[in-house]
Amino acid sequence: MNKIIPYENLKTSNLFFEDLFKEQFINFLNSGWYILGKEVTKFEENFANYCNAKYCIGLANGLDALEIGLQVFNFPEKSEIIVPSNTYIATILAIINSGHVPVLVEPNISTYNIDENLIEEKITSKTKAIMVVHLYGQIAQMDKIVEIAEKYNLEIIEDCAQAHGSKLNNKFAGTFGNIGAFSFYPTKNLGALGDAGAIITNSEDLYLKIKALRNYGSEKKYYNKFIGRNSRLDELQALFLNIKLPYLDQIVDHKVKLAQIYNQILHQKIIKSVILEHSYHTFHIYNIRTSKRDELKKYLLENGIRTEIHYPVSPNKQEGYQKYFENINTPISEEIHQTTLSLPISYAHTEEDVAYICTVINNFFEINE
Numbered sequence: 001m002n003k004i005i006p007y008e009n010l011k012t013s014n015l016f017f018e019d020l021f022k023e024q025f026i027n028f029l030n031s032g033w034y035i036l037g038k039e040v041t042k043f044e045e046n047f048a049n050y051c052n053a054k055y056c057i058g059l060a061n062g063l064d065a066l067e068i069g070l071q072v073f074n075f076p077e078k079s080e081i082i083v084p085s086n087t088y089i090a091t092i093l094a095i096i097n098s099g100h101v102p103v104l105v106e107p108n109i110s111t112y113n114i115d116e117n118l119i120e121e122k123i124t125s126k127t128k129a130i131m132v133v134h135l136y137g138q139i140a141q142m143d144k145i146v147e148i149a150e151k152y153n154l155e156i157i158e159d160c161a162q163a164h165g166s167k168l169n170n171k172f173a174g175t176f177g178n179i180g181a182f183s184f185y186p187t188k189n190l191g192a193l194g195d196a197g198a199i200i201t202n203s204e205d206l207y208l209k210i211k212a213l214r215n216y217g218s219e220k221k222y223y224n225k226f227i228g229r230n231s232r233l234d235e236l237q238a239l240f241l242n243i244k245l246p247y248l249d250q251i252v253d254h255k256v257k258l259a260q261i262y263n264q265i266l267h268q269k270i271i272k273s274v275i276l277e278h279s280y281h282t283f284h285i286y287n288i289r290t291s292k293r294d295e296l297k298k299y300l301l302e303n304g305i306r307t308e309i310h311y312p313v314s315p316n317k318q319e320g321y322q323k324y325f326e327n328i329n330t331p332i333s334e335e336i337h338q339t340t341l342s343l344p345i346s347y348a349h350t351e352e353d354v355a356y357i358c359t360v361i362n363n364f365f366e367i368n369e
């Protein structure tokens with residue numbers, strides 16, 4: 001019987017923290033304070049510090065972080081927002097939900113991040129912001145993107161849902177633009193035990209407004225300065241995140257080590273992602289590309305190895321989104337969607353797991369030479 005290797009096992013990944021979760025849950029229960037209490041405040045301070053940002057506002061999830069990150073600027077209706085064409089659907093949905101127009105820019109085929117050389121040709125008088133996504137855990141070419149934003153007077157919102165702790169030139173994801181939006185969905189490198197999200201920013205004005213927006217637009221109880229929403233980071237999730245945050249570097253180090261093993265052992269026919277100079281890729285996802293993706297995925301499953309595809313369909317080809325993207329073709333994204341495969345990489349996976357996965361993949365390529 002082959003060994004079974006899951007793509008992800010959250011129970012095992014969180015086992016290390018279980019005693020602390022239980023112990024501190026009792027304190028939470030006894031405190032009687034369940035909404036916007038000391039755990040949320042502590043997490044906001046600690047996460048801002050971790051990212052080297054001035055402010056953090058805890059929110060309900062990553063989609064809200066992106067939506068509030070747009071809403072805070074009060075752009076005119078139907079403003080155009082530049083966004084990579086191969087992102088997860090949430091980035092696109094945030095733009096549509098905010099009443100704006102997503103303008104797709106193709107990614108670089110080697111890094112999978114927005115191709116900074118294709119941005120300027122998409123800028124019009126209606127363009128108000130660039131929503132960058134640091135996909136899979138690697139930061140986009142922010143130096144160039146910041147230059148473009150300054151030249152055209154655009155805001156930058158960074159989707160950091162996959163980039164906790166990622167750095168470029170020693171600068172953290174979320175601190176290049178005006179807003180860094182995070183998700184702490186349980187599978188993320190810093191994952192809660194439910195939904196959670198946050199925004200980081202260095203602007204006091206944005207901080208104060210976002211803090212109000214997440215709580216019914218209220219700065220003072222029962223007075224509503226803005227039309228806000230309920231997107232408060234849950235106090236219990238903040239408690240879990242406070243327990244895990246000190247271990248984020250340890251989690252990422254482990255994943256980086258596993259990625260190095262993949263990079264060293266995997267067959268040379270496999271396309272691996274290119275890492276930029278001075279970039280610290282945190283490998284939320286370790287993906288490879290091959291024209292034999294579907295056959296390889298099947299072969300791995302037959303050998304007990306579960307994989308995922310991030311993502312099988314590009315946002316502009318999604319059934320529910322057709323009306324927003326009529327006649328828009330994104331051949332580079334298509335190529336990625338048809339060839340990409342995400343291999344197991346988590347805190348729960350071991351170096352032996354990865355060595356075994358490499359052996360099975362290399363066998364596949366030898367058989368199919």
Ligand SMILES: Cc1ncc(COP(=O)(O)O)c(C=O)c1O
Nearest residue numbers: 061062063088090091161183185
């Ligand atoms: C790139 C990206 N953006 C946004 C989100 C949305 O986060 P959430 O699921 O917490 O709303 C995700 C989550 O998977 C994501 O991967």
